[in-house]
Amino acid sequence: QSALTQPASVSGSPGQSITISCTGTSSDVGSYNLVSWYQQHPGKAPKLMIYEGSKRPSGVSNRFSGSKSGNTASLTISGLQAEDEADYYCCSYAGSSTANWVFGGGTKLTVL
């Protein structure tokens, strides 16, 4: 099972919006609306930011939003803040026949 494809890095200035893409296949992202997104600061455990493609857990800022089109999911962060600087990972269910779950390679977000 191949990893989902994310850009290695994205950057933006405070207050701007950025979008991180996550491209899979018809066997994972395209088949299920079960993409989740995780934020990870250096040396810390991942934190859930978006689940089931576009739902936000309690306590996560509404500046974070998710969407999906075909085999590609996206995470958008609006009104960038310094504390948003982190690594972001997408994850999708991939079916029970192979690896159950597959992650993206991660995207480093730099707030300029």
Add this chain to the structure above:
Amino acid sequence: EVQLVESGGGLVQPGGSLRLSCAASGFTFSSYWMHWVRQAPGKGLVWVSRINSDGSSTSYADSVKGRFTISRDNAKNTLYLQMNSLRAEDTAVYYCAREQVWYYGTWGQGTLVTVSS
């Protein structure tokens, strides 16, 4: 407070074995499917294994199949990962994570496994 605490990591020689534990608290452990996810130094997250709520069903990534075994003791609220025939490429921080129906709502702090001679 919902909490997962991993332990058991350390330095092991290639070909050796190690057993990781993940102690759960603050929720009904026996109701949740649990996973192990690893992260090699400077690399991304990689799914390793999962187990269903009563331990009757497991699955593994191809890279660890036949070498790693996931298990759980619901009476002790503890998840395990038995790792045998360890290789250098198994070096990583290993996280346990609670699945909340299609996503990981809770993660442990991770435990570092280093495979080196």
